[in-house]
Amino acid sequence: RKEVEQDPGPFNVPEGATVAFNCTYSNSASQSFFWYRQDCRKEPKLLMSVYSSGNEDGRFTAQLNRASQYISLLIRDSKLSDSATYLCVALSGTYKYIFGTGTRLKVLA
């Protein structure tokens, strides 16, 4: 079993839709979590950190559920430019970032 698991998708949604991705992690000792965005053939870029209390950044909301060991990302009012792969990341120990396989999102006009 992978340490961080995501549904690879693709998720095809119309512009303006709300879409949610979940990610599960197996290491209950993981303390920090992140969502990264990766465009085709580019490097991953940090989208947002995930805090225990949940956090919001514009149209993006991240939530952490430690009891169930999952992280979610909600994107409201999807834009064409949101089309990308979204990578869920858990910090294992104090320094190792463990990535999921990524969830592909395609926003359709």
Add this chain to the structure above:
Amino acid sequence: DTGVSQDPRHKITKRGQNVTFRCDPISEHNRLYWYRQTLGQGPEFLTYFQNEAQLEKSRLLSDRFSAERPKGSFSTLEIQRTEQGDSAMYLCASSYPRGGSLNTEAFFGQGTRLTVV
């Protein structure tokens, strides 16, 4: 540009040849990572440096792979006797744990795309 820099961006090599990649992290970052990514997969951890010390190597890193960070600044990743299965994107990342915070993100370079023919 003060981001993570990797060189070269692309490398095509014949099977059996040796290749070396370079990474220049963000200047104040003491943590440096190498990851490998293949199509449809997330980045996989290869190795980690704290300053000049290599503190962890993944089992993915066979003895054909070696990484160094001689002065705690730039790092090199060398692959000897390349195989077709080594074809991938090799990503370097750096981070700096501010005030001991665990919520410290890693910043990635643009990667080196290796094709072994």
